[in-house]
Every structure is written in structure tokens, then in C-alpha cells.
Amino acid sequence: MLTGKTAVITGGTRGIGAAIARKFAAAGANLAIFATRGGEAAEAAIASCRELGVTAKLYLCDISDASQVETAAAEVLRDFGSVDILVNNAGITRDNILPGLSTEDIDTVIDVDLKGAIFVTKAFVRSMMRKRSGSIINISSVVGLMGNRGQANYAAAKAGLVGFTKTIAKEYGARNIRCNAVAPGYIATEMTAALPEEARNELLKLLPLGRLGEPEDVADAVLFLAGDSSRYITGTVLKVDGGMYV
Ligand code: NAP
Numbered sequence: 001m002l003t004g005k006t007a008v009i010t011g012g013t014r015g016i017g018a019a020i021a022r023k024f025a026a027a028g029a030n031l032a033i034f035a036t037r038g039g040e041a042a043e044a045a046i047a048s049c050r051e052l053g054v055t056a057k058l059y060l061c062d063i064s065d066a067s068q069v070e071t072a073a074a075e076v077l078r079d080f081g082s083v084d085i086l087v088n089n090a091g092i093t094r095d096n097i098l099p100g101l102s103t104e105d106i107d108t109v110i111d112v113d114l115k116g117a118i119f120v121t122k123a124f125v126r127s128m129m130r131k132r133s134g135s136i137i138n139i140s141s142v143v144g145l146m147g148n149r150g151q152a153n154y155a156a157a158k159a160g161l162v163g164f165t166k167t168i169a170k171e172y173g174a175r176n177i178r179c180n181a182v183a184p185g186y187i188a189t190e191m192t193a194a195l196p197e198e199a200r201n202e203l204l205k206l207l208p209l210g211r212l213g214e215p216e217d218v219a220d221a222v223l224f225l226a227g228d229s230s231r232y233i234t235g236t237v238l239k240v241d242g243g244m245y246v
Contacts, residue, residue: 011090063116169235185241
């Protein structure tokens with residue numbers, strides 16, 4: 001249970017992040033959610049968490065912009081006092097084979113998926129140090145472990161998150177701050193919805209468990225890493241991929 005804890009979830013308005021937010025809310029955590037866009041869908045996702053009896057607030061913040069992150073983090077700390085759990089989930093893709101990737105495609109993916117997680121962690125780690133307690137979970141990808149044609153920028157960013165995770169685990173373990181990564185495989189969200197039927201069927205053949213993942217499959221693993229059941233686990237990468245990469 002996460003009763004009374006405060007969790008920051010980046011990208012908690014859709015897909016995997018929204019599923020994490022709902023799981024955390026059901027476990028009793030109050031939520032600070034970062035996303036770049038508000039609007040009806042984002043508000044509805046957050047309202048569904050509030051219906052579970054917790055405080056949930058949206059902070060409009062582009063995590064690739066260090067000054068926006070600083071401002072939003074200060075607001076969160078003012079609103080909630082301190083932070084117990086941070087889930088660096090927000091991420092984007094700009095896929096193409098290497099010659100087709102523009103400098104902007106490369107910069108944007110690395111800025112959001114890798115630097116964004118670093119900025120947000122930097123903004124909250126002092127608060128966790130003061131509490132001598134914290135759990136940080138970075139959402140990487142199996143693509144960061146195994147590579148994938150057409151995703152050089154994304155794979156590099158997601159592999160970078162693994163190195164970041166291990167470093168934070170070492171840097172802050174003595175302060176009782178744990179840091180782990182989750183590496184999802186192919187999960188059915190807006191990010192993966194564009195996959196053509198044929199490619200989807202080919203992919204299913206590669207999955208020992210024979211189905212695409214659901215956001216809730218990932219959220220359950222994140223809930224485990226966030227709470228006390230994983231108290232002696234830090235610096236690890238937990239694959240949630242239906243056996244895609246074994
Ligand atoms: P999604 O459905 O596209 O949702 C992405 C979330 O991130 C949205 O809430 C989005 O909100 C937010 N976001 C995007 N850019 C942002 C920025 N610059 N600043 C703040 N928030 C930002 O993605 P998803 O499929 O749930 O993926 C979630 C995470 O899992 C990502 O890190 C992804 O790489 C990883 N992952 C996904 C899969 C998969 O198969 N789906 C597999 C492996 C790993 P706004 O648009 O409002 O900013």
C-alpha cells in the first residue's frame with residue numbers, strides 16, 4: 001500500500017503513465033502528474049484517480065525544459081510538502097532509419113526521454129534526501145537493451161536511462177533512496193497504435209506469452225518497485241515484455 005505517500009508521475013495522462021496513476025491512486029498515493037497538454041482527456045484521467053479518494057493534480061510542464069521542470073517541482077513541493085515516489089514515464093518516439101533521422105528527431109527524443117528524466121530526478125532528489133527515503137522508477141524499454149531497427153535515437157535514450165538508473169542507485173542508496181528501471185516490451189497504447197496489422201501479427205509470433213502487453217501489466221511492476229515489497233531492490237532493470245527479449 002502507498003497510503004499517504006506522494007508520487008510524481010511524468011506523462012501520467014495517457015497510456016502506461018495513466019495506468020500507473022490509477023494503480024497508485026487505488027493504493028492510496030496522492031499524485032502530481034506532469035504532461036505538456038491539459039484538455040478533456042487529461043482531466044478525465046486525473047478525475048478517475050480523484051474518484052479513488054486521493055489528491056491528484058496536473059502540472060503542465062515540458063520535461064525537456066530544465067527551467068519548466070524547476071518551476072513545476074517547486075510548485076509540487078509547495079502543494080504536497082515532499083515527494084516519496086518518482087516515476088519518470090513520459091517518453092516519445094521519432095522513428096526512422098539513421099540517415100532519415102533529422103537532427104531535430106535525434107535531439108527531441110534524447111531531450112525528452114533521457115534528459116527529461118535526469119532533470120526531473122535532479123529536481124526532486126534533494127527532497128527525498130531530506131526524508132532519507134524515496135523510490136525512483138525510470139520507464140526504459142526493451143529496445144534500450146536489445147536495439148531495434150528504425151529506433152536509433154529512442155534506443156540510445158532508453159539505454160541511457162539504464163546507466164542513469166544504476167548511477168542514481170549507487171549515488172543515493174546510502175540515503176535509502178532506491179532507483180530501478182522498468183523495460184516494457186510492446187504495450188498497446190497510442191504510441192504503438194499506428195502499427196500496421198501485418199507488422200503486429202509478425203510481432204505476436206515473437207512473444208512467448210502470445211499477446212501484446214496492456215498498460216496495467218507495466219503498472220503492476222511499477223507499483224511493486226514503488227512500495228515496500230521491493231525494499232531490498234535497487235539498480236535493477238525489470239523487463240515487462242511477455243518474453244520478447246530473453
Ligand atoms: P503515450 O501513450 O504516448 O503517453 C506519453 C505520455 O507522456 C503522455 O502523458 C504525454 O502527455 C507525456 N509526455 C510526452 N512528452 C512529454 C514532455 N516533453 N513533457 C512531459 N510529458 C510528456 O506513451 P506510452 O506508450 O504510454 O509510453 C509511456 C512510456 O513507456 C514512454 O517512456 C515509452 O517510451 C515507454 N515505453 C512504451 C512502450 C509501448 O509499447 N507503448 C514500450 C516500451 C517503453 P502530453 O502529450 O500531454 O505531453
